[in-house]
Amino acid sequence: MHIVDQRQAVRRVAGARLISLAGSGAAFAALAYVIYHLTGESNTWVAWTLLLTIGAQGVFVSVASWLGDRFERRRVLVITDLCAAAGFGVLMFMRTPGQYLFVAFLTAVIESPIYAVSSAAVPNLVDEDSLSWANGVVAFGRNVGNLVGPVLGGAVVAVFASGSDPSIADLHTAAMWVFGLNVITFLVSAWLIGTTPGRFNDVRDEASEHHGAIAGMRFLVRDPVLRRIAIAWAVLLLGVGMSIVGEVALADEFDSGSLGYGLLASAWGGGAVIGSVLAQRRLRAANEYRSLIGAVLIAGLGFGTTAVAPWLVIALMCMVVGGVGEGVAGVAEQGIFQRRAPDDVRSRVLGALEAIVLISLALSFAFGGTVVDALGPRITYAIGGLTFLLAAAILAPGYGRMLDTEHRP
Template sequence: MLPSLPSRAVAARPAVRRLAAARLLSMTGTDASGVAIGFALYAQTRSTTWLSLSLLLTIGAGSVLAPIGGWLGDRLPRRPLMIACELGSGALFATLAIVHAPIAILAIGLLASALGSAFGPAAGASIAHVAGPERLSWANGLIASSANLGKMAGRIGGGALIAVAGPGAVFLFDALTSIASALLIASIALPFGGRERRAGAVSAAAPARGRARGALGAAEAAAPAARASTGGGMLLVLRDPGIRPVLLAACVGTFATAFSMTAEVPLVFELGGGALALGALTACWALGMVAGSWHAGRVLHAGNEATGVLAGRSLMALGIGSVALAGTLAPTLLAYLGGGFMGVAAQSLVMRRTPDDQRARVIGAMDACRNVAFGGGVVLAGFVVAPLGPSATYAFVGAGMLLGCLPLLALVRRLGGVRPLRAPRPAVAATEAA
């Protein structure tokens, strides 16, 4: 299902790098604006209720609209869709620079979330088509590390820019990064898949995909029934015994993460830290996610991606759970390393198992499920963290993530057992890293 034409081999590397640069710019602006929206809402209202409402609207929009965005990503040409979403987002945030009413900020933020729900699945689905099967893990690792770096830069830079020039300057900065991202996407000559597929293009990935799947080849039977509907992505996810365990583990992990995020600040103070320790925790998140996703792109391939998902999720569980026993925040670095590594492995595995004309819908369906899980965790965490205490909450999160590893362990066994987490041979590693 993944195109691998000799004539595209040379063009794929710079195209992926442009996608990574676009993602870096886009996430820098998006996360900076997230900080600015929270600041602007609280400065206007002095109420945490508005902040909670903003978060719930964002989660709700992602849960409801992600499947629709996935359908658009399969039914429309992906490149124009992504460009339109970026330009639309730029226009919305430019408007936020001159709008100050809290209800207007919420409404514009909701519209931006809707555009993001269309952009995300199309962008994710396009990676496999642009990179090809041989460079898929490398491409996912490069783009994921760029996105994580952008998130870090956006959160730090957004706060600094607010202090210097106010939230309006951040919104204008986001608009500029959106335009720059759209221009980079437009400059890529390779097709992005979906309705943009060229007649006569053939895939060289089918044989490799069949060998990698082994006993899991029955998933293809779900494809014809799923092609036409908006919910076809979820149908394919539920019928594919290789994607189901990945989604189940992701939902368990995302649900548990909501508890650890709620307990972060209380944990810092329980361990005797302050603002500096909280900053160190943010630095661990950034460093771990960037390094983990970057390393994943260097060692993962079709034969070991399932092992990579299991290893990354296990490292997350052990890192977060160890905080309660170690009495220090240091193990969180291991947790975030595992998170970055696991994300690349899971995305690559799902992409290899999904037909191009349904890939955006599968990504949208999985995004919706994770948003629902996170929203449920956020609601329950408010009632659980205080009685348990932050350290016990982290132990609970670690245990929950370990529980989420069980379906992944079954998946690895079904695919032939644990595989070494290294490139299969130097020639392949050099090709993907070039």
């Protein structure tokens, strides 16, 4: 495929990820807010909302990603987008917390293969030398979508269900508008993917040695480099998740309220956007693993220094630095997984990694509140910074393994 067509293809995939993630981020932020108020400000219901959306995706993604290795990936992505649009269309007309949660759970399961399958397709759209650039572009779209989505959802809810005690009718109206917006974003994403030039798969060999829905997890466990990265990610995210739970409490320590809370989350997301841009320009196959270790250390530095920041503005600067590290690390990790996993099992390998990521986050959310209550947000952030350092220590011995670039069974 011509270089211009390759770049167009990657940008369309990145655009699809940006749009769908912005819509989903808005929808799930609104869902948590609506359920919180419909249940009399129940944190337990919010916890169940996180568990049955983020947690459900973690459970099902490893199996659902098999679709991307069994069928044509473009078709899988388009059908998944259309089914997710239908799910949010149904969600528009739900009224009770139980109804919202049940349909949201089903929709989260439907969405679960999108990340792994779209990431597995990227190496087929570009030349080997352009893979790091392509991953950086897609990561830029993903990070912008994750940054914009919750803000958009909060803004729409504020328009239709303003105040600290909105009426049930206003909450339903706000939910309908946000979920309706997400229907549109999934339809646009399906159109972008469906009209992207290029192939989303290599030519399939029916004699593939990688059989079954859990073949990706088997491949990941047997590959020493991928296994090491997955363990490091699990350790790191256990600390990150606890710190996310403590963001509101940290904002309160700066006497900045909801504005400070939003700024802290946005600072990290904005840093990740910057990091993905840097990764487009600087990462290559030869330096991906070194960059991964360095980026994790930078992210840990930003995270840990947030714990001792005397003022909110300093904390925001630290979070931006941490986000930059996270943005670079995400692109480097993606490239390493894509290069080491053959096409016929790549969706399942990336799905296995996504499962580890989401389940680690879900576990950290489960006990994060207890840790924050017991130790306070600053110590929790310090622990988060230490988990980054521990992750870097786990990654470091794997550098020698990267000198051998052959795929491993």
